[in-house]
Amino acid sequence: MAPAQSPAAPMPADRSMPPLLRSILGGLVVAVPVVVIGVLILWLAPPYQVRIAFAGYVNLVIVVGLQIFMGNANIGNFGHSAFVGVGAYFVAILATPLAAKKLSIPNAPFGLSQVVLDPIVAAVVALGIVGVLALLTGFIISRLSGIAASIVTLSLLIISHGVFINYTDLFKGAQAFFGIPVVIGLPTAIAVAVAAIVVARVFRDSQDGVQLRASADDVLAARAFGVDVVKLRFKAWVLSALVCGAAGIMYAYFMGAVIARAFFFQQVFLTLAMLILGGMRTVSGAVVGCAILSIGLEAIRSLESGATIMGVKLPEMLGLSGLSLGAVIVLGMAFRPNGLMGRLELDELAAGWLRRLRRS
Amino acid sequence: MLVVENLVVRYGPITAVRGVSIEVGAGETVALLGPNGAGKTSIVSAVIGLVPSTGRVSFDGRDVSNLSPEERVRAAMTVVPEGRRVFANLTVAENLRLGGFVRRRERDQDGERDRYLAMFPVLRERLDQLAGTLSGGEQQMLAIARAMMSKPRLLILDEPSLGLAPRIVARIFEHIVELKKSGITIVLVEQNMMQALAVADRAYVLSTGTIRHAGPAAELRADPRLADLAIGGH
Amino acid sequence: MDYAIQQIVNALAFGSEYALLALGLALVFSIMGLVNFAHGEIIAVAGYSVFFAVALGLQSVLGAVTIAIVMGIVTALVFERVAFRPVRYAPTTTGLLTAFGVSIVVQNMLTLFVSPKARAVPVLGPLNQTFFIGPYAVSSLQLLELAVTIVAIVALVLFLNRSLLGLAIRAAARDFSTVRLMGVKANRVIATGFALSGFLAGVVSVFILARRGSVEPDFGSAPVIKAFVACVLGGFGSLAGAAVGGMVLGFLDVAILVALPQKFGGLRDALTYFLVGVVLFWRPQGLLGRTVELGDKEV
Numbered sequence: 001m002a003p004a005q006s007p008a009a010p011m012p013a014d015r016s017m018p019p020l021l022r023s024i025l026g027g028l029v030v031a032v033p034v035v036v037i038g039v040l041i042l043w044l045a046p047p048y049q050v051r052i053a054f055a056g057y058v059n060l061v062i063v064v065g066l067q068i069f070m071g072n073a074n075i076g077n078f079g080h081s082a083f084v085g086v087g088a089y090f091v092a093i094l095a096t097p098l099a100a101k102k103l104s105i106p107n108a109p110f111g112l113s114q115v116v117l118d119p120i121v122a123a124v125v126a127l128g129i130v131g132v133l134a135l136l137t138g139f140i141i142s143r144l145s146g147i148a149a150s151i152v153t154l155s156l157l158i159i160s161h162g163v164f165i166n167y168t169d170l171f172k173g174a175q176a177f178f179g180i181p182v183v184i185g186l187p188t189a190i191a192v193a194v195a196a197i198v199v200a201r202v203f204r205d206s207q208d209g210v211q212l213r214a215s216a217d218d219v220l221a222a223r224a225f226g227v228d229v230v231k232l233r234f235k236a237w238v239l240s241a242l243v244c245g246a247a248g249i250m251y252a253y254f255m256g257a258v259i260a261r262a263f264f265f266q267q268v269f270l271t272l273a274m275l276i277l278g279g280m281r282t283v284s285g286a287v288v289g290c291a292i293l294s295i296g297l298e299a300i301r302s303l304e305s306g307a308t309i310m311g312v313k314l315p316e317m318l319g320l321s322g323l324s325l326g327a328v329i330v331l332g333m334a335f336r337p338n339g340l341m342g343r344l345e346l347d348e349l350a351a352g353w354l355r356r357l358r359r360s
Numbered sequence: 361m362l363v364v365e366n367l368v369v370r371y372g373p374i375t376a377v378r379g380v381s382i383e384v385g386a387g388e389t390v391a392l393l394g395p396n397g398a399g400k401t402s403i404v405s406a407v408i409g410l411v412p413s414t415g416r417v418s419f420d421g422r423d424v425s426n427l428s429p430e431e432r433v434r435a436a437m438t439v440v441p442e443g444r445r446v447f448a449n450l451t452v453a454e455n456l457r458l459g460g461f462v463r464r465r466e467r468d469q470d471g472e473r474d475r476y477l478a479m480f481p482v483l484r485e486r487l488d489q490l491a492g493t494l495s496g497g498e499q500q501m502l503a504i505a506r507a508m509m510s511k512p513r514l515l516i517l518d519e520p521s522l523g524l525a526p527r528i529v530a531r532i533f534e535h536i537v538e539l540k541k542s543g544i545t546i547v548l549v550e551q552n553m554m555q556a557l558a559v560a561d562r563a564y565v566l567s568t569g570t571i572r573h574a575g576p577a578a579e580l581r582a583d584p585r586l587a588d589l590a591i592g593g594h
Numbered sequence: 595m596d597y598a599i600q601q602i603v604n605a606l607a608f609g610s611e612y613a614l615l616a617l618g619l620a621l622v623f624s625i626m627g628l629v630n631f632a633h634g635e636i637i638a639v640a641g642y643s644v645f646f647a648v649a650l651g652l653q654s655v656l657g658a659v660t661i662a663i664v665m666g667i668v669t670a671l672v673f674e675r676v677a678f679r680p681v682r683y684a685p686t687t688t689g690l691l692t693a694f695g696v697s698i699v700v701q702n703m704l705t706l707f708v709s710p711k712a713r714a715v716p717v718l719g720p721l722n723q724t725f726f727i728g729p730y731a732v733s734s735l736q737l738l739e740l741a742v743t744i745v746a747i748v749a750l751v752l753f754l755n756r757s758l759l760g761l762a763i764r765a766a767a768r769d770f771s772t773v774r775l776m777g778v779k780a781n782r783v784i785a786t787g788f789a790l791s792g793f794l795a796g797v798v799s800v801f802i803l804a805r806r807g808s809v810e811p812d813f814g815s816a817p818v819i820k821a822f823v824a825c826v827l828g829g830f831g832s833l834a835g836a837a838v839g840g841m842v843l844g845f846l847d848v849a850i851l852v853a854l855p856q857k858f859g860g861l862r863d864a865l866t867y868f869l870v871g872v873v874l875f876w877r878p879q880g881l882l883g884r885t886v887e888l889g890d891k892e893v
Contacts, residue, residue, distance in 0.1 A: 140871065143875070143878070144875070145878070148879070151822070152871050152874055152875075154819070155871045158863055158864060159867050159871075162862075162865075273695075319704075319705030319811075321702075322698055322702030323699055323702035325695075325698055326695045326696065326701075326702060327695070330677050333681050333684070333689075335680075337684050337688045410771050428780075429771075429774040429775060430778060430780065433774075433775060434777050439775050447764075447768060447769060447772070447773075458765055458773070461762065461776045461778050506776075
């Protein structure tokens with residue numbers, strides 16, 4: 001870019017800025033629509049829609065978390081919902097009041113049925129547990145490539161689900177674990193989503209992120225330059241897990257209840273589809289994909305339950321939303337294999353347009 | 361027999377071949393020479409249809425530009441690819457069988473095979489060995505024999521000397537002369553200019569995707585400008 | 595002792611089914627590098643075809659078997675043409691996600707146009723009968739599964755090793771463009787591979803139908819995830835590896851079922867996948883897989 005650019009108009013992509021600041025600003029630009037939509041919903045929408053929107057924001061944080069590992073390391077990940085589940089379950093176990101616990105998990109090990117932590121402390125501890133699990137699993141996954149790595153992430157999902165369902169003393173089995181204090185609302189979710197986007201963007205632009213993406217394109221070349229692929233994958237994996245864990249914590253603190261089913265294939269597939277549609281190479285892709293699918297699927301879901309359009313009552317069409325989801329993936333891969341966003345972030349695209357506008 | 365007109369090959373933003381025209385008469389041996397990156401292999405790939413290109417390729421007076429590679433092979437053109445590309449996980453015998461794929465309904469496969477096994481006796485000894493275990497020179501012989509199994513009228517050899525010891529290269533070139541005597545039309549793509557010119561009737565010299573010189577092999581051999589190109593100058 | 599023999603028979607039957615499934619996946623993977631998550635939906639479509647035929651009055655076992663197999667082949671070919679051809683030269687991840695999309699589409703179409711609930715298909719019941727050899731209770735279905743798996747593996751190996759088309763398929767597995775230089779029609783080879791995998795899916799569909807007597811939208815997807823694991827366990831892309839991986843998984847399943855106290859029975863899957871993770875950590879290329887060279891597409 002020309003160094004003579006006017007300093008009065010600092011654009012996110014301005015090369016004169018320190019790189020970290022540029023990444024943060026870039027992330028914030030990408031987060032603008034997230035905030036705008038959230039504020040509109042808070043302002044205009046009825047409470048039941050706020051609830052739906054909240055679920056959308058939880059998904060957004062998951063998709064952004066997923067992008068951190070999958071987008072940079074280019075390894076298919078099916079295991080991220082395990083971390084969402086762990087985050088959600090541990091705040092449930094740690095922060096739920098005693099009375100509710102007596103009913104749900106009276107025989108919890110380590111005297112956990114007698115412990116109640118402040119929600120914030122519980123969230124920190126839960127995130128710590130997610131982190132420890134991420135370190136352990138990351139040790140294995142970062143050493144594998146391609147399909148073997150994907151299979152191990154799948155194993156992780158199935159193992160975590162098996163444990164949630166069968167370790168009834170701690171996780172209350174297949175039934176819902178309820179009575180969790182409801183301590184946050186949509187504004188917190190929006191804030192967490194913005195934070196997640198900035199974190200993901202900073203990682204993507206960091207030296208580690210750049211090296212990891214390079215290694216995903218060509219392991220051989222990256223190794224020749226002395227890039228430690230295993231270490232980079234490990235970092236991305238742990239960071240990705242923490243963001244997903246945070247999404248789980250949010251979920252538990254808003255819904256007041258968690259259920260193992262929510263952290264299984266359905267969530268994995270939905271969030272994967274969002275990331276793929278938007279484009280996994282960029283954080284913007286995660287945001288765009290999540291926004292389009294959340295809004296689109298919500299519209300389709302109203303059809304699915306037999307909506308009334310202009311006085312005509314439509315029949316129930318179970319499966320329609322799933323059908324659309326699958327079709328989006330197939331068409332997306334055929335026509336835009338890199339997703340809607342391709343390789344550039346929203347702010348980079350915008351900066352490009354601005355530059356061209358100025359030139360012409 | 362082979363006419364290439366105004367061939368252009370692009371890989372995204374990079375143009376590897378910029379409007380090359382080549383003509384090869386029946387029974388001729390024509391060399392395509394040039395340093396690394398001159399666009400030789402791109403021309404070969406485009407002629408056989410493995411990479412998209414613009415321009416016209418016709419074979420035997422028939423426009424083959426829109427045919428798939430397999431249809432071009434059926435039309436009796438064939439390529440011995442750069443780096444030999446024998447099927448390492450198949451045996452020598454299986455490689456040869458696959459080479460005769462387009463003539464699978466004919467009966468005289470064995471006769472054809474015996475002819476090339478006689479030409480390359482070392483292959484006969486190794487019929488049941490996996491092709492991946494052969495030496496480089498043996499693999500090159502197998503690749504040539506495999507290509508000949510389809511009874512082509514045009515044989516395109518892409519860098520047959522690549523990565524081989526000089527002694528082996530000399531043997532391979534002897535075989536090329538032998539094939540030439542049998543009357544087949546040959547396009548010989550080589551970096552090894554002098555050796556190729558010794559075999560060829562005519563030659564085109566390429567650099568950076570365009571033809572720099574063309575003419576009878578004997579004339580080009582004497583041309584001092586070639587020495588520059590051989591070292592990779594432009 | 596009796597108990598042990600009984601369990602070994604069970605393990606062989608489970609293992610055969612996984613092996614058949616895994617072979618279908620490995621075949622397609624070895625030819626075009628596609629991880630075909632939608633293999634389960636080929637099985638499901640084959641199963642639903644039998645359901646429709648029965649609804650239209652079909653009663654013969656042979657008829658049902660034929661329909662399942664033919665529809666398996668047709669479905670596989672349709673998937674290839676419609677969904678997989680556009681992503682043929684794309685990276686593995688792209689193909690995997692496409693397959694995964696196809697799987698979601700088909701499952702939801704079955705939900706939408708048929709029913710989200712299980713539908714009874716009793717026609718193949720006669721295949722599943724229990725009889726006694728001495729003191730051992732044996733199911734005819736288990737024997738059939740074992741026999742068919744052995745025949746399928748032998749036939750597949752013969753086809754791939756002896757026939758010219760088989761040679762072309764094996765060669766295409768390693769070097770697609772050079773195989774085209776032999777005049778082999780690329781599309782034909784790929785379609786043949788898919789048709790074969792569809793055939794295997796049809797056979798598996800018959801077995802599952804005979805055992806369960808009903809179809810539902812996720813009829814094929816649950817077993818395919820296991821088969822996928824079997825493939826990776828055995829070494830992805832290796833046919834022998836797929837067969838071995840399937841058998842190992844079958845034995846693992848039964849062994850865990852036997853060894854695990856009743857109380858933890860639900861942890862069977864979790865434990866299986868844990869062991870799979872351990873195996874992959876120890877041998878990332880799978881039990882029979884070759885070490886992938888750096889620079890290969892898969893790294």
